[in-house]
Amino acid sequence: MQALKVLVADDEIGMRKGVQKVLKKAHFKLEKLDHEIRFEILEAEDGRQTIELLQKEPIDLLLLDYKMPEVSGLEVLEWIKKEKRDVTTIMITAYASLDVAVSATKNGAFDFLAKPFTPEELRTVVEKATRNLIAQREAKRLAEEKRKIRFQFLSVLAHELKAPIAAVESYLRLMQGRAAGEELKNYDHIISRSLIRLEGMRKLIFDLLDLTRIESGEKKRELRTIDLVPIAKNSIETLSVLASERDIEITLRAPESLKLTADHSELEIILNNLISNAIKYNKDHGKVEVILKESDSQVIIQVSDTGIGMTPEEQSRLFQEFVRIKNEQTRNVLGSGLGLSIVKKIAQLYNGTVSVKSEKNVGSTFTVALPIQQEQQVKE
16 A cells, blocks of 8 residues: 655644545555555644645645645745645635636646535545646656666667777778788778678668667558568578578478468568578578468467577577677677567567577577467458
């Protein structure tokens, strides 16, 4: 049960005790919370004491009388506004008028309660104010969490871009200083390494564009009935050059046709990422097997390799942004660390799943399961 502190500020002792009696018995459960709300009550008999308590105590709700001796309720509101105190205020007064309501609202009052009021009216207004308070604090918490995640994301991104830029810059300075002599051919390996680094940056940028389009919802999705088999064949053909450089064999096991409702480009992204990873993290002369099949109203995409594999701890970190498995076997493997997180996000768009099974030094199998039919209208 969560306790909120309520300060009842009124120069009438009977009013303070009446409010306290009602609120001490009041408790209710809010949506999305697994506990109930109850109230701890504090009292102030004038505006000056109200400000003193607000300075000392973290007050959540303030029931503030409009007309009090020495310092009025409006003056207290002005002080709260000036000091930027996180308190939700309900004005209570016997002098109910439009001018009073406007003045109170302008100075930050959440609601207005005219005297005399019934216990039920009090409970209703306090419950509404509590819901608003909890919602505001949750929104603030989520905004702060989002800000921290964004900062972490940008920090990692800056690091991922800074490393290849620094490498290319150092290579260029070696060439500028003629470190390998005057013969151009002496710099072939430097040029080759620079191009590899630049290709890694290009891949990172393209992956970032895919990621932001998916997360922002700005990527236009065109769901229609498509055949997965030709898409898989095209991905294999595109990546066969990369595989042949290390004598890695890619095979496809699939029916003649396998149709589902999907966006063509999203399936390309899934297959390209899974197959390219199976090649990059494979052993020389290894094998990659792509399996497409239907099972329980789902299309299964399975990509297996005979590569370096992963430990259980390494597998647990997959599918997060900028996560790459780093060890002696992978230190020369370049990548953005975004590919698998993009695959997961796309699978989630279809209410699908992605999983991995892997054994160190034996190989890995990635499996994506997508429903055959989507709820949206299919374009033939």
